[in-house]
Amino acid sequence: MTRIFAILAGVVVVGSIGFTWVMTNRAGTDDKFAQCRSTQIAGGTSQIGGRFTLVDETGKTVTDKDVIDQPALIYFGYAFCPDVCPLDNARNAETIDILDSQNRTVKPVFISIDPKRDTPEVLADFTDNLHERMLGLTGSPEQVKAASKAYRTYFKVNEPEDGDEDYYLVDHSTFTYLVFPEEGFVEFFRRDLEPEKMAEQIGCFLDAR
Numbered sequence: 745m746t747r748i749f750a751i752l753a754g755v756v757v758v759g760s761i762g763f764t765w766v767m768t769n770r771a772g773t774d775d776k777f778a779q780c781r782s783t784q785i786a787g788g789t790s791q792i793g794g795r796f797t798l799v800d801e802t803g804k805t806v807t808d809k810d811v812i813d814q815p816a817l818i819y820f821g822y823a824f825c826p827d828v829c830p831l832d833n834a835r836n837a838e839t840i841d842i843l844d845s846q847n848r849t850v851k852p853v854f855i856s857i858d859p860k861r862d863t864p865e866v867l868a869d870f871t872d873n874l875h876e877r878m879l880g881l882t883g884s885p886e887q888v889k890a891a892s893k894a895y896r897t898y899f900k901v902n903e904p905e906d907g908d909e910d911y912y913l914v915d916h917s918t919f920t921y922l923v924f925p926e927e928g929f930v931e932f933f934r935r936d937l938e939p940e941k942m943a944e945q946i947g948c949f950l951d952a953r
Contacts, residue, residue: 781931795807831935850950857888895929899916930949
């Protein structure tokens, strides 16, 4: 158990290091989302996001255009994650439900950074247990790496324990990204933000579109 807590702490630290270039100042007045932002990205929001090609839960190849056909919350993680990913995505799912109750539709998306173990079938089970509308995406190692690079996320596969090649942990960043079809990436959310506050902030962005 101590080892797991140490790993979780390391994940949070690694995620923070991966975003050292993120500043927390208000956006400029020419930004239509300025009143909604709690963060600002060095170089602008165009520095995050972009094209990707992945495989969905049914085994179908999809692109970013297919996936982001409506406002979406995107999280990079893996199904075998012992604690962080289920907790973060449960928070995201609760946020989605709050927005649904306000007649605001946002698609929850989970992109695996562990394509070796996260087959479409594994992801279908994982996402179905979290939210009925959550979409799981995987792909080849090259496809996953390209998507991760586009969103400036960090992940590192650790060496297997006890010689078991199928048992290993993956360090990764833990941000959730709000993405719109027209604007692309607009905001990220840290894992300590509660569902009610997250829904409130997302609602602001939706209203300002």
